Amino acid sequence: MKLRPLHPRFGVEVQGVDVRTVTADRLYPEIRAAFEEHSLLLFRGQDLDDAAHLRFGALFGPVEDRSMGRNGPEPRMDNVTNRQGDGTIAATDSLHTLNLVANQLWHTDSTFLPVPALANLLAARVLPSSGGETQLVSTRAAWRDLSEDLKARARKMVLRHRLAHSRQGISAELAALPAMHRWDDQLWRAVWRNPVTGDEALYVASHACGVESMAVSEGQAFIADLIASATRPEMIYSHAWQGGDLLVWDERATLHRGLPWPYAEERTLASICISAQDIDGLAQVSP
Numbered sequence: 001m002k003l004r005p006l007h008p009r010f011g012v013e014v015q016g017v018d019v020r021t022v023t024a025d026r027l028y029p030e031i032r033a034a035f036e037e038h039s040l041l042l043f044r045g046q047d048l049d050d051a052a053h054l055r056f057g058a059l060f061g062p063v064e065d066r067s068m069g070r071n072g073p074e075p076r077m078d079n080v081t082n083r084q085g086d087g088t089i090a091a092t093d094s095l096h097t098l099n100l101v102a103n104q105l106w107h108t109d110s111t112f113l114p115v116p117a118l119a120n121l122l123a124a125r126v127l128p129s130s131g132g133e134t135q136l137v138s139t140r141a142a143w144r145d146l147s148e149d150l151k152a153r154a155r156k157m158v159l160r161h162r163l164a165h166s167r168q169g170i171s172a173e174l175a176a177l178p179a180m181h182r183w184d185d186q187l188w189r190a191v192w193r194n195p196v197t198g199d200e201a202l203y204v205a206s207h208a209c210g211v212e213s214m215a216v217s218e219g220q221a222f223i224a225d226l227i228a229s230a231t232r233p234e235m236i237y238s239h240a241w242q243g244g245d246l247l248v249w250d251e252r253a254t255l256h257r258g259l260p261w262p263y264a265e266e267r268t269l270a271s272i273c274i275s276a277q278d279i280d281g282l283a284q285v286s287p
């Protein structure tokens with residue numbers, strides 16, 4: 001196994017590994033160490049079906065049922081796709097497409113769930129002719145760039161997260177859907193300390209709708225400033241998808257977003273999120 005840097009601030013391509021052959025004892029410990037250290041892993045040329053993808057994901061922790069927003073008894077694959085159940089491509093102005101467009105706001109996954117995510121394992125399935133890149137930044141690198149004064153303030157802060165908030169930024173009709181209101185607001189500290197490396201990272205997302213102990217508008221302006229500073233152009237790794245790619249990112253220490261593509265074309269990525277556990281620092285991020 002060889003590591004090649006993807007971006008000056010974070011991320012590595014993992015070379016020489018066929019993910020289908022990884023087990024808890026064989027290569028997973030090295031891969032997990034690279035995940036803790038670099039926050040983003042790229043595996044190229046992988047040939048994963050849903051079962052192999054789920055098996056690899058389960059090494060990281062409990063698989064989240066992304067459509068149900070909880071840990072289901074039977075882990076399932078969730079496709080990030082504009083192809084609908086009936087086989088047709090969702091209309092450009094449909095709520096289905098708008099919900100995918102909401103992924104174009106900088107976020108980290110599942111902060112609105114009672115159990116937030118540790119990781120997302122996202123794999124190419126059907127790629128459009130152009131666009132549709134996935135971009136990421138390191139919020140650990142962003143943390144290092146903050147002034148000591150801001151760090152001290154952020155360490156005391158608790159953010160409120162709500163799925164409908166990020167959808168509201170795209171479409172009021174989308175935000176009003178019952179599916180966007182299945183969970184109570186979740187409160188998380190604004191800093192997630194990695195228990196393995198000791199590194200702190202900003203923990204913010206498009207789902208963050210306020211800072212506890214601040215007026216709503218003041219809190220939202222503060223969150224917008226934090227996200228803007230973390231996503232300066234030089235911080236961004238932009239992933240142009242190729243067939244066989246698998247990205248694994250640390251939800252505790254990154255932000256990501258998708259970029260637009262010609263919506264009449266299919267774009268399908270296979271995704272599973274892994275739920276964070278106390279060994280991942282979950283208890284300390286809980287206020």
Ligand code: OGA
Pocket residue numbers: 080103109120122132133134135256257258259269271
């Ligand atoms: C996700 C996500 C972005 C993309 O899978 O959680 O935000 O590029 N994906 O599709």
Ligand code: MN
Pocket residue numbers: 103107108109256
């Ligand atoms: Mn996402």
